[in-house]
Amino acid sequence: MARFDISLTAIRETLSHRNFRVFTAGNAVSLLGTWVQRMAVGYLTWELTKSGVWLGAVAMAEFIPVIVLAPITGVIADRFDRRKIAIFGQFFALLQAIALAVLTLTGDITPILIFLLQLFAGVVQPLIQTARLVLVPMIVPKDRVGNAVAITSLVFNTARILGPALGGVIITSVGVGWSFVLNAVSYAGVITALLSLHLPAHGTAIRRGAAWAGMFNDMAAGWRYTLKHPLLGWFIPTVGIASTLTWPIGDLMAGIADEIFNRGAGGLATLTAAQGIGAIFGGLLLAQRPTADGLSRLVIGAMVMSGICISVFSLMDAGTYFIGVVVLAVSAFFGVMVGVGSQSLTQTVVDEAMRGRSLSVWYTITRAGPAIGALVLGALANTFGFEGPLFAAGAITAAAAALTLFIRNPQGPSKPAA
Numbered sequence: 490m491a492r493f494d495i496s497l498t499a500i501r502e503t504l505s506h507r508n509f510r511v512f513t514a515g516n517a518v519s520l521l522g523t524w525v526q527r528m529a530v531g532y533l534t535w536e537l538t539k540s541g542v543w544l545g546a547v548a549m550a551e552f553i554p555v556i557v558l559a560p561i562t563g564v565i566a567d568r569f570d571r572r573k574i575a576i577f578g579q580f581f582a583l584l585q586a587i588a589l590a591v592l593t594l595t596g597d598i599t600p601i602l603i604f605l606l607q608l609f610a611g612v613v614q615p616l617i618q619t620a621r622l623v624l625v626p627m628i629v630p631k632d633r634v635g636n637a638v639a640i641t642s643l644v645f646n647t648a649r650i651l652g653p654a655l656g657g658v659i660i661t662s663v664g665v666g667w668s669f670v671l672n673a674v675s676y677a678g679v680i681t682a683l684l685s686l687h688l689p690a691h692g693t694a695i696r697r698g699a700a701w702a703g704m705f706n707d708m709a710a711g712w713r714y715t716l717k718h719p720l721l722g723w724f725i726p727t728v729g730i731a732s733t734l735t736w737p738i739g740d741l742m743a744g745i746a747d748e749i750f751n752r753g754a755g756g757l758a759t760l761t762a763a764q765g766i767g768a769i770f771g772g773l774l775l776a777q778r779p780t781a782d783g784l785s786r787l788v789i790g791a792m793v794m795s796g797i798c799i800s801v802f803s804l805m806d807a808g809t810y811f812i813g814v815v816v817l818a819v820s821a822f823f824g825v826m827v828g829v830g831s832q833s834l835t836q837t838v839v840d841e842a843m844r845g846r847s848l849s850v851w852y853t854i855t856r857a858g859p860a861i862g863a864l865v866l867g868a869l870a871n872t873f874g875f876e877g878p879l880f881a882a883g884a885i886t887a888a889a890a891a892l893t894l895f896i897r898n899p900q901g902p903s904k905p906a907a
Contacts, residue, residue, distance in 0.1 A: 505635040508628035514681020522649035522675025524652025529668035535743035545867025548740035552860030554611035562619040563849020586673035593666035635833040639776035642829040649765030657758035711846025728831045732858030734882035740863040768823030791826035796887030803879035
């Protein structure tokens with residue numbers, strides 16, 4: 490009980506910082522709209538095509554640009570005003586949501602247009618996400634960064650529950666196009682919050698004319714620093730295995746809900762919400778941790794359990810739907826430990842001067858992985874069904890993580906590397 494009380498104190502102290510409260514509130518509004526739209530995009534793609542390949546392709550479209558742009562945006566975040574970068578990205582994401590809404594409501598939407606608009610979103614997202622990641626250490630004290638990342642995950646996964654539930658109501662009552670309208674409106678929340686932050690001056694001392702000089706050298710330096718880091722050099726690529734093989738399940742959920750469980754929009758909303766519920770409890774557990782000691786071992790252990798759960802989930806069918814919902818929630822419980830725990834550890838151990846670039850390496854690997862995985866698993870599902878590919882993906886993830894635990898016996902330093 491004492492440990493739990495201390496943990497609640499840590500959460501309260503993190504939320505006591507005005508900037509973080511404002512950021513979290515605005516983020517919550519925007520994320521609710523984001524999850525409504527994510528469900529709607531998957532649902533609309535499946536309704537138009539009934540194809541696992543198309544589901545994977547649309548998911549991959551959003552992440553293709555990440556491979557090229559995320560390392561560059563890491564350098565940009567280390568050099569320029571992070572708030573302006575985030576606002577710039579949010580504005581163009583707003584335009585993408587408006588385009589989806591107009592095309593869907595007028596009946597002119599096609600799978601190709603969805604693909605292209607998701608590709609556009611993929612260009613914008615590295616700006617938004619990298620800036621968000623590096624803003625966190627600017628709005629809370631250093632000893633609260635891990636707690637802040639975990640609380641942000643709680644907000645994300647609460648939206649992951651409420652968004653699909655709201656999206657299901659919108660789709661069945663007024664039509665899928667209005668899901669995109671709601672997301673467009675939600676961007677007002679996060680843009681207002683970003684404008685309201687009281688931030689210290691940021692930016693390396695670079696002359697205006699030289700602001701863009703040497704960016705690719707800095708980008709390469711960030712990758713060298715991260716991949717040669719005694720912990721991150723093996724830790725981030727290991728997490729990349731989970732991101733490639735188990736994280737794409739959310740992007741394929743529309744097909745899984747229909748083909749495995751014979752459920753429509755309601756089933757899709759329930760399964761997505763189950764992931765959110767499990768992830769909330771995983772995020773809450775991480776938010777209670779006072780330090781990063783032992784975090785790398787916890788993350789790799791959670792990767793083992795998440796892989797096992799995905800394999801078990803693949804064995805479910807329409808008759809065991811509710812058991813499948815529970816297994817999926819448990820999988821998400823461990824999955825969020827992998828995602829949020831790896832981000833928190835990266836935030837904790839890197840030098841401040843390399844923070845944006847190291848986080849961009851983490852972001853590139855953990856976002857490119859789901860893109861590739863969604864396309865490959867979707868293509869395999871078209872031939873073999875969803876069950877076999879999901880079982881193999883979970884088994885490979887669990888085996889790779891177990892081998893890493895055996896070879897590395899990780900603990901996870903809580904202080905930045907010298």
